[in-house]
Amino acid sequence: MRRPLADATARERAATDLDTSFLVEAPAGSGKTTLLVARILAWIRSGRATLPEIVAITFTEKAAAELRLRVREAIEGALAGAGGAERPRLAQALDDLELTPIRTIHAFCGDLLRQRPVEAGVDPGFAVAEPLQTALLLDETWERWLEAAAADAPPALQEAVALGVPVQVLRELAERLVAERDLLEDLPTPVPEADGADLNREARTRLPALLEAAPARARQAVDSLVEHLEELVAWVRQTEALAEADQLTALLTELPFRSVAKKGNQVNWGRELLARARGELGELGERVAAARAVRLHNLAATLARWLSGFVAAYRERLRRLGLLDFHDLLAFTRDLLRDRPDVRRDFQSRYRTLLVDEFQDTDPLQLEIAFFLAEDPASDAAAAWDVVRLAGGRLFLVGDPKQSIYRFRRADIETYERARSVLAAQGEALRLATNFRAVGRLIDAVNHTFTGQMQPPDDGAYQPAYAPIVRAPDTIEGEGPLLLEWPADQAAPAGVEARRAREAAALAGLVARAVAEGAWPVRDRTMRALRPARFGDVVCLFRTLGGAAVYEDAFRAAGVPYRTVGGRHYYARSEVGWALAALTAVEDPYDPVALVAALRSPFFGVPDGAFLAHVAAGGEVSYLAPLPAGADPALAAAWPVLRELHARRTRESATAIVEALYAATEVLATYALDPHGDQRVANLLRILDTARALEAAGRPTFRALVRWLAAQDAAGYDESESPVAEEGDDVVRLLTVHVAKGLEFPVVILPDLEWERRADTPRLVVDRRPHAAALGVSLGKVGDWKVETANLAELMEREERRAEAERLRLFYVATTRARDHLVLPLLFGEPRGFAAFCAPLLGESGPAARRLLVDPDAPPPAAAPPAPVPVLTSREVWAAARETVLTRGRRPTAVVHPGAGRMRGEGARLGALVHAALARADLAGPQAADAAVAAAAAVLGEHGERVAQARRLVERALGAAPYRQAAGAKRALRELPVAAVVDGQLVEGVVDLVYETPAGLVAVEVKLAPADAAARDQLRAYCRALAAAGHRVTEAYLLVVGADGADAIRVPLHS
Amino acid sequence: LRTAGVGPDALEAAATSGGAESRTSAAKLVELARVARQVAASLAAAGFVHPTDVLWEAARAETTAALAECAGLAVYGFTEWNAAERALLRVATAGVPTECFVPAEGGPAFEPVEPLLGWLIDQGYRIERPGVAPAIGLRAVVTRLFAAAPPPAPGTAGLEIVAAPGEEREVREIARRLLAAAADGIPFEAMGLLVRRPETYRSAIRDVFDAAGIPYTWGVAPRLGETRAGRSLRLLVSARAEAFARAAVIEFLATADLREGSAGAGSPAEWDRLSREAGIVGGRSDWRRGLARLARRIEAAAAPGTGVDEEGRAIRTGPPPDAVRALGRVVGALLDATGGLPEAAPAAELASGFLRAFRRLCRRGDEAEQVAGHLASLEALAPLATVLSLEEFAELLDAVLDAPVEPGPEPREGKVFVGELHQALGLPFRLAVIPGLVEQGFPAPPRADPILLDDERRRLHAQVAGGRPGLGLAVRRPAEERLAFRLAAAAAEERLVLSYPRLDPASGRPRVPSFFLLRVAEAATGQPHDFAALDAFPVHRRIALVPAPVDALAAPLDAREWLLAQATGARPAGSAGRAACLALAPRAARGRAALEAREHGDHVSPWDGLLADALRETLAAHHRPADAPVAATPLEAYAACPFRYYLAHALRLAPAVEPERALTMAPPDRGLLLHAVLARAYAAFAEAGLLPLSPAAMPRVRPLVEAAFADVEAAFGPKGLAPFWAGERARLLADVLAALEAEARDEATAWVPAAFEVGFGDEATPVVHVLASGRRLAFRGRLDRLDLSPEGARARVIDYKSGRHPGGAGGRLARGTALQLPIYRLAAEAVCRARGVEARVEEAQYYFLTRRGGRRRLRFRADDWTARRDDFERALATVLDGIAAGRFFQNPAPDTCRACDYRMACGPERERIAWVARKRGDPVRAAYAELEQIE
């Protein structure tokens, strides 16, 4: 019999007690998805909710898809053994699967808003702006807004520019404001500046007085205090001529006060005098500093407020385009639920229960949404989420504060803790402990590592207390973490880069050997049988992929296949850079640097000397200029290509131009022949995907593509390279801890443990404390001063503590991804970054960690010998073969006539008008033309000369023999559709005129162009179709109408 | 609502029929009723009829009479009829025997058709199910679709499920299968591509099919609004609506096919930069002023084209005149053509105004004519006097341009049919393809209609006689999607290809296949499938992510795949393989030679800036005769990076200004401005007798500086947006004044500024230096300023710098990147001699006079010269020899490259550094490498 789980009761209640709202703390590997599925199933079985009434919110699309799948499996499983009332409920649930709101929060908010667009104040047909589109819009809006808003910008802008604040910094701040736009009310306000005139005057009198007061001895000797005073006094003089306001600005932004505590020699000054001078100067310096801080605060605060105008412009642009970005989805939904209790009630009746996964990493707005939805409909509508009266069992939150790692995306652990207490007061907080994921020794090591280190701080709830995880009953013992160490008798390489390269080489070698030798046994999917690890079982988890390139190099060198998931070096790859140069050159014939870059690149392969020869021969560096005679052949080949592409670029799609560039240069072969050619080709092909994505986002032009690529490159936003391996391929994966969240892997390596980087001061620092939120603004350091709001330092300090706490949690997430093996390269013993957190593992009392010395002299693996040359196909052979296939395929089986040989343009429109008029004209005679053409013109929206022309043609047609005969015929049908299979071919079309004579039918086709063989064939085919339908056709005419009259040509019925 | 026959009365009735919880929707329904009434009244007043009303009118009129001649009526192509259609059919069939063809084979997929069948029975129709051929092969699978527990189908012949990495790749695989089918004798026109979400596939189908030569036709023609002419018209309206905001104008100019040709006279990219640089923001007068400013600058710039800045980089000194003139022309035409149009007017008036403007600005052409025709059709709205804003007019225009491009969809013959599912309804194909079978794709997620929720719709249904007026319900959407899939799958007679993008190609993130595919696998096998099992389904084919997967290698679709196939096949064979491949792709051979030499070689090659010996003469003749006087900055540039020297000085390439930079002042501009201001100011001081500056003279200095600034500004700027310019100006002015103050305070008694902007190296002032080797060198250049001591015995040279102090002590040659000061010192001696001044030149200095530069100085003194002369000569010789020999290799280093305007020509930094590192040992670099030893 299996032993019960230690947390069995909690699990049981969480799964089945539908009358209580829960917050379940589910640590890594505790099987929370199983729990979510069980609870959803319980709701269905109970009949208290149908699947469409159960909302489950997941962190990612992928998680949503997986949960849906698991729910489906669970329902199918349950259905097999169900009876009674449960059976129809489960069957219904299966039918409802597609309607189930198991979604990400953004998708779910989109659903809610689409149901209530009017009440939410959003465009009923809104679309969601994808990240690409958002980036494009931000880009465009920034330029437009800045150009428009600069006209009436506050004086602070000019002041900031004069100080040296670059425009790029303003843009960064503006984009941060967009991201935090629900908090703009909390932007710091400018404060009144104390009357600076006094301070200015005082400084101007006191500084010279202090210098005067210095004893002669001090002035004659080299004395640091006197030197400093002289410097200050000189400055006072320098600015004497300025207007008072400018003097003050200069005082506040330029006066070079330094700390005086240690300046001046007592021997020179005498003790007392020195102390007094220091004191006075220090005090003055402090007052200036205080006034400066106010000035800079005001500068930052004023500009931030001015930049909120950009936020408004961006939102307006979204609104105009009927778009909501991700932030909008949350904000509009929260506002809708908070401000419209009637709508809230309606949704409460529509959705019976709400389950939220990964609750520790949710946006604060999401939290509000969840609580409002879970409100007891019988209670009074609460005005704020934290006073909501929850309906029993309506809310089910699953999270683990130890895994809260999305601070940069607005997740806030303190908000989580508040939610926890609000919920616990009305429902219950449960805690799971069993871990089904890792082997026993890894579980022990994790507990040992974090128990002492993860502790709640005194000054806030930003770190949870560590709760140990517990082995599941049949957990195997496995191995403890593997610590990689550097041999003590070998000198460690010097420098961070060199060390990282050594570590990378050691890891790559380790993986290559372990896989080759089957040294890492891992459990298979059933978690029972053991098998040797493959490359695909191994992941390297990084904090950022910035340094991953070194590891990629090492894996390449060791012949270990790998794939970097979301690494950002796309624009740092030369093939992409060269392509950008070539595209820029095509777009702008006057950018000589781009042109030279393109020409010397592997796209054209022009040697550098050719440029000199070209210029010396009088050539211009623009392909629109003629190419002097005797040019280098590569240059001569490139010139017409670029010129042609430039001319085509506005006429054809952006993709067509890029493809044409690739084709004309055969550059894909150039790169494909390289050892890592697949990757390089994929990177080039990705430009085509980008072009298509831009096209889909409404930017179809070539220019838009070039600008987009250039802006991405210039702004240093890098992207991941085009993947060439993928999930499921047998390759080592390199990814970030954040991406690995929620996943598990047999073998986890945590490279670069010593990496540590203090983040730069962000432009906007946010304290989300409810009812006391605060924003701090920084425009960076210019010269000696930090242009920032007064609250920034304190907020930064607060932020730093939280960031540090999050770093430990990140390490927890990283270590708990491992199922069977965890590799920690602690090569050089620096207690920095994650390496510092490993200390408990190194101690004597630690659990059984294994240690392995790396071999610094291990040789690199040998390269494989080249394969024999395969048989290649020439372009001609291939093209001929393809043409044969195409010719076969093009053979029509059907004659589908109406469009065949139809004219385009002017002729087509005239033709359409004439036919439309003839179709409706009274057959009485030419005099009917006027009315018929007028009516047809009204329908087709035609006027002017074309109508007059049509009238003349219609008159002639109506006056011609066939129409006159038709007028007297027993029956005359116009625009008669025919369709019949004749000799195995389908004939389908519309006959302009068919009338009945005693002998049989007469068919007439009207042509505005001279009758050709095709027209005759067509008419004959129609006649045969009529015949096939059982009619006797006696005559057929082509009525050719033109400027000189109408000519009825009789067409023999058999060719 | 009109098609459903739901009028204002029904809306109002429904409003009162709900419970208390539906207060909001009641209000909405009442509001809708009001809107409906108003629309009807407006239409009637203007004499228009709503298209849907035609159906209702027909249903009311004596349709039977019109059909009297008909022997029978056949109705087909529907799975659902709305109220208007039902009414019409009821009337029409009253007198004529009618047969309705409804796709309803029975089974769970056909559930959405049941109501229609029920209604037909109510109308007295008899349901007849024609005998279906026994379900074998593909048909057997399709008929089992969505069955609860289907028995296994007899096989999967003709069926294939393709999992491709991304939409474009999916289309490639589809195209490959179309070609394979063509090879097997299936004509293209018997093939159909049935697309659930055409917008996702449109561009990929265009690109792939065009490249593969597969003829195809969309069931619908593209919209006029998507054509270049259509977009141009929209942008024209936007440009006017946004009061000629700069960005909007440029966008129009970049898109439209302008009559005012721009050939050879600047591209939109160039216009973009020019207009930014000129500080143009928008508005007619702003454009006119800015363009005039640009025109003045052409005249003011002494030598339009390129010059050299204080760092010795080539820069553009004046805007290119042709481009300025062309911009003036096109913008002038735009302003003239649309400037007079009102901000708001009745639609017809705006339409004729924009029609005139469009015709005047854009070239004629087929599509332009169609666009103009549709714009002209708005003139028919003359009876409507409602005044529209330009924005509203733009929306109206969008609606009008939603019309298909004539002559409508192309004929199908000989072509693959591509269309939405409903367009293909009932069309049989020997090969049918359904792409996009991915979660959230097909089935599309059921979405409630935003205006009328399901509940409200149900209440409306209750108001209308007959109960089901055909307002669709979101809850029924899944069933409808199933039906659509079932019908589409049934279109396949011989082969059915189902495909999906199994990952997002940009990120590599996997995507979840549609569960329809699970149903297909279940229908085929009779076994329940999950996604893992789907992977193992025998006809499931997973296309690898690499650019040339096996399928493409075996059957290349287009020239690109053919090329990749050869290269990929040849790659494992090493150099022999490469040679074999390049023999087939001669154009790649050049690029390959460049790539191999640059990236894999360990020698400096002709693609790394090494000029062939044969070019030496050209170099000497065109660029630098051996005995020509040399300027200092280019020499330093060579020492820093020979390749940069080559581009900047030998080729004289002037980097284009990046557009963003044009918003504000770029660093080179700042330097130019500073020099110009100081030169003018000192000339003025000298004239006013203010030199040397003294504290007492300072009150008179300030106005002179401001005047100098104003002069320079008139010729040079302003540049960029007003507040930025003002801020930069203020900053520069403050810097200059502070520097002058400091000079008056500290140096009044020590130095007398004696000469400014002193050229040297010409015949009047030759500066010649004879190296220890006996080699003679002549220098040329310009000294910013020469000072003498009051008694005239000592002299110094000052060179102004606007940037940051590089740190470090003076007297350094820094690998030959700091040759200017010693050369200036030599020059100063020559200048003194030439002017008959007996002064010992004590030092040459850089003066970093801005706040950024910390007002610090960097000096090269006379005794430095004594100590460093050998090094100086060695560095000079190395540099000059290198130039003469045409050795222009790169010398990349993060710091040098970061500030380099030629980065694009060198490839991205990380790789650039790695390539060069491999070549460090090449003997060609040896002499240059020795510069490292010169401190």
Ligand code: SF4
């Ligand atoms: S980018 Fe670097 S290597 Fe290239 S020219 Fe400039 S300085 Fe030289």
